Amino acid sequence: MDALPEVPPGVDIAVARDAGGVTLSWSAYKVDGPRHSGAVGLALWLCFWVVGWFFAGRAIVLGQGHLFLFVWFVGWTVGGAAVVWILVQGFRPIRPEFVRLEADRLQYYPGRGPSESRSCADLPSGGVMPVTPSPAADVPRAAIRAFAVDRVSGRQRLYFDAHDIRTEIGGCLTEAERAWLLAALQGWFGESRTAAAWTRGDYRADK
Secondary structure (H helix, E strand, O other): OOOOOOOOOOOOOEEEEEOOEEEEEEOOOOOOOOOOOOHHHHHHHHHHHHHHHHHHHHHHHOOOOOHHHHHHHHHHHHHHHHHHHHHHHHOOOOEOEEEEEEOOEEEEEOOEOOOOOEEEEEOOOOOEEEEOOOOOEEEEHHHEEEEEEEEEOOEEEEEEEEOOEEEEEOOOOOHHHHHHHHHHHHHHHOOOOOEOOOOOOOOOOOO
């Protein structure tokens, strides 16, 4: 696409062009507060967990344990493994959400971060609503019906329909950012006006 709307102040969407097309990307997570604020507490808990696990395991190996200790040891092991998993997920690198627009194709990647759910949809009331991103999509331009914006339970959504699948884009964007992205997508798609949203406004991850 040759032209994009001018990015206004306050719209944090990066534009990268290359010979094949243009990529629009933005942060998949708008983090409130330090990202690893709970990691120190979990790490400290793991230190005590290791001590308890060692002594309980030692007693069982030496034949000094009993049924209750064995059951406790199994539960303690599972709990420790769960905490380690949470810590690992919390330190996963955050990858940006993006839409790549080529002459005859659209690629969408929902980004990645410390969790699948994203509590980052700012509502006009000032509240926050959890957002579950749509899966990645790679669709021909001819298969896309339209780009549209609607509002469900007070939350604004930008989406497109293709192959009877609805894909939401930019669940964590502000409404100003979403409006700019919609204009850019419509410019690529050749639309001159906002497409009408579904009457029901219901979300479908698949048919």
